[in-house]
Structures are given as C-alpha cells and as structure tokens.
Amino acid sequence: MIVSKKDIPGLLDKMIAGCEVIAPVKKGDFTVFKTLASGAEAVLDAGNTKLPAKELFFPQSETLFSYNVTAEGANLQAPIDDKKKVLFGVRPCDARSVKLLDNVFNNDKFTDPYYTARRENTVMVGIGCNTPASTCFCTSVNCGPFDTSGLDLLLVDTGDAYVVEVITDKGKALVDQAGLAAASDADKAAADTAKKAAVVTCQVNTDGLKAKLDVNFYDPIWEKIHEKCLGCGACTYLCPTCHCFDIVDEAVDCTGCRVRNWDSCAFPLFTLHGSGHNPRTSNKERYRNRIMHKFKYFVDNFNETACVGCGRCIKNCPVNMDIRVVLENIRGSEARLDS
Amino acid sequence: MMKNPYLPLPMKLVKNFTETEDKLIHTFTLQFLSEEDEKSFPYMPGQFAEVCVFGKGEAPFGIASSPTEPGFLKFSVAKVGVVSTALHLMEEGTTVGVRGPLGNYYPVEQFKGKNVVIIGGGFAFTTLRSLATYMLHPDRRGDFGKITVIYGARNPGLLLYKEELAAWEASPDIDLITTVDREAEGWNGRVGFIPAVTGEVAPSAENAYAIICGPPVMIKFTMPVLEKLGFTPETTIMSLENRMKCGIGMCGRCNVGGKYVCKDGPVFTRAQLNELPGEY
Numbered sequence: 001m002i003v004s005k006k007d008i009p010g011l012l013d014k015m016i017a018g019c020e021v022i023a024p025v026k027k028g029d030f031t032v033f034k035t036l037a038s039g040a041e042a043v044l045d046a047g048n049t050k051l052p053a054k055e056l057f058f059p060q061s062e063t064l065f066s067y068n069v070t071a072e073g074a075n076l077q078a079p080i081d082d083k084k085k086v087l088f089g090v091r092p093c094d095a096r097s098v099k100l101l102d103n104v105f106n107n108d109k110f111t112d113p114y115y116t117a118r119r120e121n122t123v124m125v126g127i128g129c130n131t132p133a134s135t136c137f138c139t140s141v142n143c144g145p146f147d148t149s150g151l152d153l154l155l156v157d158t159g160d161a162y163v164v165e166v167i168t169d170k171g172k173a174l175v176d177q178a179g180l181a182a183a184s185d186a187d188k189a190a191a192d193t194a195k196k197a198a199v200v201t202c203q204v205n206t207d208g209l210k211a212k213l214d215v216n217f218y219d220p221i222w223e224k225i226h227e228k229c230l231g232c233g234a235c236t237y238l239c240p241t242c243h244c245f246d247i248v249d250e251a252v253d254c255t256g257c258r259v260r261n262w263d264s265c266a267f268p269l270f271t272l273h274g275s276g277h278n279p280r281t282s283n284k285e286r287y288r289n290r291i292m293h294k295f296k297y298f299v300d301n302f303n304e305t306a307c308v309g310c311g312r313c314i315k316n317c318p319v320n321m322d323i324r325v326v327l328e329n330i331r332g333s334e335a336r337l338d339s
Numbered sequence: 340m341m342k343n344p345y346l347p348l349p350m351k352l353v354k355n356f357t358e359t360e361d362k363l364i365h366t367f368t369l370q371f372l373s374e375e376d377e378k379s380f381p382y383m384p385g386q387f388a389e390v391c392v393f394g395k396g397e398a399p400f401g402i403a404s405s406p407t408e409p410g411f412l413k414f415s416v417a418k419v420g421v422v423s424t425a426l427h428l429m430e431e432g433t434t435v436g437v438r439g440p441l442g443n444y445y446p447v448e449q450f451k452g453k454n455v456v457i458i459g460g461g462f463a464f465t466t467l468r469s470l471a472t473y474m475l476h477p478d479r480r481g482d483f484g485k486i487t488v489i490y491g492a493r494n495p496g497l498l499l500y501k502e503e504l505a506a507w508e509a510s511p512d513i514d515l516i517t518t519v520d521r522e523a524e525g526w527n528g529r530v531g532f533i534p535a536v537t538g539e540v541a542p543s544a545e546n547a548y549a550i551i552c553g554p555p556v557m558i559k560f561t562m563p564v565l566e567k568l569g570f571t572p573e574t575t576i577m578s579l580e581n582r583m584k585c586g587i588g589m590c591g592r593c594n595v596g597g598k599y600v601c602k603d604g605p606v607f608t609r610a611q612l613n614e615l616p617g618e619y
Contacts, residue, residue: 064345069393069434073372074349109602110587113343217596217616244591247345247584251394258345258397263590270592271582274398274419277555279581279595279618289594289618297597 001164001175002183003155008162011178012039012088018177019084022056024049033087044089045157047133048310052240053094054101056087057118060237061261064114064247069254082117086174088125092147092154093138093308095126097240099150103302104243123174126151127162132200135311137324140204143308146195156191163191204324206295206305209331213296216330217288225326226287228319233264235313235321236290241298241306244270265289291326344587347391347436348376350412355431358415360496364462365427366403366415369435380440382406384447384469385578385606388439389586390414390422392429397438398422399583399601403465405472407479412437415465415499441586442605445470445550445576454484456542458561460491460533460553464499466578467552471513472503480512487542491518491533491557495526516540534560537568544569550576562609572610579605579612579619595619 003011015021016036023042024031030050031043065078098119105115129136129145138144148154152171155162163183166172183191216222236242246263250256263270266286272278280286298306307323314322354368367390371377382388382402391397398420404413418427429435447470455474459467467488474483488507492498498517507515518529518536529536533553542549549570551561558577565575581593581600588602596615598604 065343067393069349071432071434074347074393074434074436076346078343078346080343104589107588107602110344110589112587112589113345243589245584245589247397247590249391249394249396254393256394258391260590263584263592265591273580273582274417274423285618292596293591293594297594300597 001166001180002161002187003164003178003180004161006160008042008044009039012036012042014178015039015086015088015174019086021086021088023088033090036088042089044127044155047129047131048091048094048312050238050312052238052310052312053087053090053098054240054243056085056122057098057115058101058105058243058245061259062114064258064260066257067251067255078113080113080117082121085118085122086125087122089155090124090126090151091129091310092126092145092149092151093136093143093310094240095124095150096143096147097150097308097310098124100241100298100302100304100306100308101243103298103304123152123170124150125153125155125171125174127155128157128195128198130157130194130198132198133311134202135314136200136309137202137204137311138309139200140202140206140324141305141307141309145198145200156194158187158190158194161187163187165191200309202324204309204327205331206327207331209295209327210299212330212332213292217292221330222284222288225291225329226284229266229283229287229321230319231266231268231283231286232318233266234316234318235323236264236266237262238312238316240308240310240312241294265293291330295327345438345585347389347397347438348380349434350376350437352429352431352433352435353411355427355429358499359462360494364415364417364497364499366413366499367426367429367435368404369412369414369437371410371412377410380412380437382440383444384473385444385466386440386442387466387586387605388412388414388437388441389583390416390426391436391438392422392425393434393436395425396422397436399441399586401466401469401578401605402440403468405469405476407473407476415462417462438586442601443603445578445606447473450474450548451482452484452546454543454545454547455486456547456549457486457488458490458533458537458549458551458553459488460557461493461497462499463552463554463578464490467550468500468503470550471507475507475510475512484546485514486512487514487516487540489516489518489533489537489540489542491520491531491536493520494523495519495528532560533557534564537561538564541568544571544574548574548576550578552578572613573608575609577607577609577612579607581619 105112294306350369584590593600
C-alpha cells in the first residue's frame with residue numbers, strides 16, 4: 001500500500017470522523033502526542049516526541065474509580081476507557097516499549113483493566129526512522145529504526161509518499177477502510193532503499209552485560225556510577241518503559257476518587273516503610289535498581305531488556321548522565337559514542 | 340468482563356479492639372456484607388490485603404484471621420501513618436474497603452505430616468496467628484505433626500491475642516512458649532530474646548519446617564540458631580514486608596531483585612531469599 005504525503009491530512013480527517021486519532025503535534029520546541037482535531041495538525045517528520053507513547057495507555061494521572069461511601073455500603077464507579085483509537089505516527093522504539101509494558105500490566109497473575117482496554121482498542125500506526133538521532137541506540141537493545149514490534153502498520157518514508165507495510169490484521173482492517181492504493185515494485189524498492197540508508201550510528205556493546213549484572217549487585221562500581229545523578233527522576237518520567245506508579249485518594253470525607261500517578265524509583269519515599277526503614281537508603285541503591293530493573297530483572301522475568309534505545313533519558317538529563325556510558329562502564333570497557 | 344483488581348470490596352467494621360497495652364496496635368474485625376462477597380475472597384494463611392479507609396487511602400496488612408473462621412476478616416494494625424491512624428480512630432459500623440486476597444501463602448500442603456515450628460516476634464505475629472489457627476482446626480489438626488509456637492514481645496502488655504494464647508497454653512494440640520525481653524511484674528513465663536529462647540527450646544529440625552516472622556534484628560540472630568538446630572534453607576520459611584501500593588506486581592516499589600513481595604511473596608523460603616539481594 002502507499003499513501004502520498006499530501007494526502008495524509010485528508011486521510012487523518014477521514015479517520016477522525018470515525019474514531020479518536022492521536023498523533024504527534026507541535027508544542028513549543030518539541031512535539032507531543034495529542035488527540036487530533038484536524039489532520040493538518042499532525043507532525044510526522046519531527047523524530048521522537050518529548051514524552052513517550054506510554055502515556056496513551058498508562059496516563060501520567062488517571063482515576064481508577066470514584067466512590068461515594070455511606071453507612072449502607074459503597075458505590076464505586078470505574079471509568080474504563082474502551083474507545084476505539086488510532087495512534088498515528090508512533091516511532092518503532094515507542095511501539096516496542098508498549099509491547100514490553102504488556103508483560104507488566106498483564107502479568108502471570110493479574111490484568112490491569114485500564115491499560116488492557118486501551119491497548120485492545122488502539123491501532124498503532126508507526127513511522128520508521130530514516131534519520132535516527134545521535135542519541136538513538138535502538139539497534140543495541142533488540143530494536144531498530146524500522147522494528148515492527150507492537151505495531152499494526154508501519155509507514156516507510158520514501159520522499160513524497162509513505163509505503164505502508166501491514167503488520168497485523170488490526171492494521172489491515174484500517175488500511176482496507178482507508179482504501180489505499182497498492183504500492184508499485186518501484187515504491188517497494190524505494191522503501192527498501194530508505195531502510196538500508198537509515199543508520200543508527202551509536203552502538204552500545206551489551207555483550208556480557210547481563211552476565212555481569214547477574215553477579216555485580218554488591219560490586220563497588222555502583223558507588224561510582226550514581227555519583228553524578230541528582231535523583232530527579234526525569235529519566236524515569238520520560239522513559240517509555242518505566243511503569244512505576246503511586247495510588248492516592250483525592251476525596252472530601254467519603255466522596256472522591258482513587259487516582260494513580262506516575263512515580264519513580266529515583267525517589268527516597270518510593271520505598272520508605274511506615275516504620276522508617278528504607279530498603280534503598282541512598283541514591284546508589286536507587287540508581288542500581290533502575291539499571292538492574294531494565295537490564296537484569298526484566299530480562300529474568302520476561303526475557304526482554306526494558307530499554308528500547310530511544311535516547312530520551314540522555315537528551316533530558318540535567319547532569320548529562322548517559323546510560324550508554326553507564327552500560328559500557330558496567331561492562332568494563334570503553335564507551336564508543338559516535339555522535 | 341475481567342475482574343478489576345483495583346476495586347475494593349466494601350466491608351463493615353464490627354470491632355475496633357485495642358490489642359496492646361501501649362494502645363498502638365488495634366485489631367479490626369471486618370464483616371463481609373454478603374455471602375457472595377465472602378465467596379469472592381477465598382484466602383489462605385500468609386496472604387495479605389489492601390485495607391482502605393475511603394477518603395484517606397489504602398495500605399497493605401497481613402490477614403490475621405484464618406479461613407477456618409468464616410464471616411469476617413481480622414487485621415492487627417500498628418498506628419503509623421495516615422491510613423492506620425484513620426483506622427484506629429474509626430467507629431464501629433463504618434464501611435471500609437478490602438482488596439485481595441493478595442500474595443502467596445504459607446505452604447500448608449507441604450506441612451502435612453510434618454512438625455511445624457512457628458517463631459514470631461512483636462506484632463509480626465498476625466499471619467502466624469492465621470497459620471496456627473488454620474492448623475489447629477479440628478478438621479485439619481490431624482494433618483500435621485507437633486505444632487510448636489515460640490512467641491515473644493518486649494513486655495507482656497505487647498503480646499497480641501492474649502485470650503487465644505491462654506487457650507493454646509491449655510491445649511494439648513499445640514506447644515506454646517511465650518517470652519518477654521525483660522522481667523515484668525506478674526509475668527511467670529520465660530524471659531529472654533527470641534534467638535536465645537529458640538536455642539533453649541531447641542525444637543527438632545527432623546521432619547520439620549520453621550516459619551519465622553518478626554523484626555529484622557530478631558530474624559538476623561535467630562537464623563544461625565535455626566541453622567544449628569538443623570533447619571535447612573528449604574525448610575526455613577519467612578514472610579517479607581516492603582512498601583506496597585498496587586499489590587499486584589505493577590507499581591514497581593516492593594521488588595527484591597526481580598521478585599515482587601506483593602505478587603511473588605510475601606512468603607519465601609530462605610533458599611529463595613538467598614538467591615536475591617537483601618533489599619528488604
């Protein structure tokens with residue numbers, strides 16, 4: 001299938017008539033995901049959005065249920081969002097992160113109904129990255145600029161048009177509805193050329209990283225690694241795979257709601273017991289947990305690394321912590337940053 | 340429609356009982372509002388639940404009642420934070436919420452035909468009370484060998500479940516040893532810390548499991564005693580606590596290594612804990 005770039009706003013307008021369409025839009029100096037009012041708002045060539053796509057399935061703040069309690073009992077209302085949506089223009093790294101989060105929100109024992117309902121009712125249309133950024137290292141963590149994991153459709157930019165690759169039945173249904181033209185052999189060849197031309201210049205050698213993390217929990221290296229880190233938590237909020245949250249009540253007397261908000265393992269209060277005891281007393285333990293979670297615990301539990309190489313934590317760290325350097329240091333070899 | 344694990348079951352607080360002399364621990368008896376509600380909450384000793392005070396929030400507590408005691412749930416709660424303080428001040432008859440049962444439980448199937456040694460300190464005795472009560476039920480008592488309970492507190496006034504302890508004292512089905520840290524007026528029982536008393540009582544490790552729950556310092560010094568008695572990492576069972584929110588392995592804060600205390604625990608064998616970092 002193929003769609004000309006100039007036809008994209010029209011195509012999105014048609015979709016908007018049928019369901020909620022979310023795409024990157026301009027906001028100040030960057031782009032963010034937003035529900036489109038018009039197809040012309042979508043900005044598809046700006047690289048990654050400031051905030052990752054996880055917020056569309058796992059919002060930064062969301063009401064789990066509202067309640068009204070009396071002596072007779074409790075009236076609870078849980079707002080499950082099961083509206084049909086299209087997420088248009090998501091990058092492969094963000095799509096893969098959502099696939100990784102499926103493991104958490106639909107684990108061996110429990111299913112999160114809020115996340116799962118959104119996930120089941122959203123079609124993810126991705127755009128491959130012809131020009132990966134200098135902070136991108138997706139190919140080092142089992143992802144890539146045209147990775148299709150988590151996607152239903154993948155658009156490949158061939159200059160004036162996007163060649164559309166169908167990944168799932170969900171994607172096919174959307175394409176059929178849109179009535180797109182078939183891609184010619186020349187178009188397909190152009191897409192292949194674009195894919196080959198896209199080079200992620202930064203490679204992080206992760207060979208043996210997991211084996212190292214399996215044994216180095218008590219290694220003195222952690223004393224050094226965290227030193228620069230302020231514990232501000234920006235990386236965790238901007239990370240597409242970080243999923244920690246807090247649950248709080250917002251209520252007046254017995255009428256109100258229970259809300260969950262993003263939280264961060266970078267914060268001391270995160271693990272503080274009522275007794276005053278804290279299993280992760282200092283920034284060293286907290287930083288170690290973040291690295292361990294992504295590159296060891298998640299691998300042990302789900303056989304995947306909980307990092308997709310999007311580079312947001314590198315771009316946005318106030319003290320220039322670079323996870324690529326951290327990983328290389330842990331491996332015990334020099335970092336190679338070709339950026 | 341899938342079950343929403345975040346929704347609490349409304350329950351009625353029927354008793355708010357001051358459990359300890361210092362008044363800092365209350366035992367709350369909550370009643371199910373219907374038979375259907377009760378059926379939706381099948382639990383085992385060792386499991387916990389998120390108890391919520393509407394308007395304040397929720398917090399995780401081990402279930403102190405036993406599934407052999409139908410109709411209600413019991414929680415013994417220390418007054419520490421916002422939710423526990425609100426609970427302490429709560430009038431009987433108020434509606435509270437309970438979310439659960441959560442976590443795994445003591446491996447009672449494995450205990451069949453074995454002697455069971457229960458060691459508890461301070462107010463960590465809650466789920467141990469559930470376990471002992473479960474095993475002592477007339478329908479089940481025959482499944483297990485000798486049941487020994489070693490339970491200590493700083494002073495006699497801080498021991499939980501005093502009426503039950505008195506009944507156990509008189510029962511041939513259970514061997515109860517209570518101890519307090521220092522001599523106290525009117526106390527005729529043992530005096531000494533749990534590790535020392537465990538050494539004196541010296542329960543046999545043969546064909547036996549030890550279940551231990553208490554403050555970290557007690558665990559630390561009791562472990563070598565149990566080892567010396569011959570309890571192995573596989574036959575030593577512990578229950579962990581960590582700060583929790585979701586209780587279902589998603590919110591990320593209670594992990595010990597790659598395991599979540601809420602979902603994969605709170606009950607672990609010492610062998611399992613030996614494989615994990617000591618972040619608890």
